[in-house]
Amino acid sequence: MLRVRLAGPWRLRKGLPSAEEVERALGETATRRVAFDAGELTAWDSALVTFLGQVLEQCRRRGVDVDRSGLPAGVQRLLALSEAVPETKGARAAPARVSFLARVGTSALAGAAEAREFLAFLGEATRALGRFSTGRARYRRVDLLLEIQEAGARALPIVTLISFLVGLIMAFVGAVSLQQFGAGIYVANMVAVAMAREMGAMMTAIIMAGRTGSAYAAQLGTMNVSQEIDALTTMGIPPMDFLVLPRMLALSLMMPLLSVYADFIGMIGGAVVATGMLDLGFMQYWQQTKGAITVTDFATGVGKSVVFGVLVALSGCLEGIRAGRSASAVGDAATRAVVSAIVYIIVADGIFAVVFHVLGI
């Protein structure tokens, strides 16, 4: 017979005493019975119940009888309550051990499924565009205008800042090398061509992926959570027309404008470095720039930015629409929208580079 004497206050805040001592006592002597004496117990909470749970578990394992009559009535009731429903079999998920190959396979299949999903979404979007061009798409014009304002005018400050700095940095890096050859004036060529062909479109696309693509994912994801997308579907209004189309149109219309704007701001950034560091006149820089770029350079940038706009809008909307129905799922969707949009932008830019090279543009 083992008598466990409980004394003093048993509070969670004071920490949980270890049940080891009792276990050792149980192991040392061949005890058949355990009883409790709570006479000196001054206060108790879950700390005591947890401790007793461990002791009872030990006793059960060793086949020792337990006399609970010495415990306070409240403790006895809580213990009884915790034992009332037996453990649900199989509820504890065994940590599944998956082999390396299986994991590679699973993620490859998931990747393929994702690519299929994106293509299907692209197809749906194309059909919506078809309906739009024949005037049968169901969307509100005011939504389109709002999205255009949001993706256009509202994006100007950040696009200004980033492209000015990009032009500035490029000119600065170029000036340091070109100056050694006395060719400082060619900074203008470098900045102009790089902005018009590459950086203008790409930097704008990346800014818009972070700014607008994530917003699309969050908006549509939240609409999914609050069943607004279901409501549209059961009204017979395709969410593709009503939600995705205005966003896609807005971005693919505004992106070229923003990217041309970014080109000019970048060149101004270059001019600031040239006039400040290289003692070139602003007009001289301007003339050099005009001689360096052709309409084709602008056209390639503008063409790319339309595609980037569609990619950013689609990845944002797709991630939003297929987001799960919880707050964290919406956050994940926004993150995935930005990451996948940036990946798509870089990949598409690479493809453009190859195609333009082959075509000799």
Add this chain to the structure above:
Amino acid sequence: MSATSDPHVHIRVQGLTMAYGSFVLMRDLTFSVRRGEVFVIMGGSGSGKSTLLRHLIGLNEPAAGEIFYGEESFTRADPETRERMLQRFGVLYQSGALFSSMTLLQNVTLPLGEYTDLPPRELREVAALKLALVGLRGFEDYYPSQISGGMQKRAGLARAMALDPEVLFFDEPSAGLDPITSRRLDDLILELRDSLGATVVVVTHELASIFAIADNCVFLDAESRTMIATGSPRELLAHSTDPRVRDFLTRGEESPDESRRPHG
């Protein structure tokens, strides 16, 4: 089956199996809803009530079986027919599902504008009438976030009945509402059924609601993964011998091990 030719049957579900991937949620659901009745889909939490509703309104596709509206198959309908059938439905979602970027009036106007040729002024008139019917006169220009949960549900109801639907679906209409508000919503449902002559399908587990409004019901059981009873809830309460149905309808207060346990 004789039900096919019965003109009183509005919705007929035939051998429906609902599944997520390979996980079968419910199988062999067969029941019919008569025109103009209030039909309740009930069952415990997680028994697939809301999923059944999603099947009925075409948000989920059946793994097997078929759903008919009148004589027409909804499951096998081509997209155009499906869309035409959808126009005759009104759905009130659990959270109201109002479009948060639009005012209440715009919310109600949206389906009206889609499917009617009314000029803008008349659209507004009709939408304002629908809002007045659910007691929201004067709130036309409020955004959903500016009104209470009960009002959002009523506004959702106004939108659901915008096109005078033949079938109104309610997903847990009393969820998150206090007893009085939910009672008023029940009254409103009955009132609308009587005045519009619509068939009403309600998903709920609120007993008070079930006894107050239901003409007929189907009882889904999560354990056996199928329906275990149909009929009027009062009839079921009086005559059902199935302990699961009795437990549910009596809140478990009648089951022997509970009622015979001595209480203080």
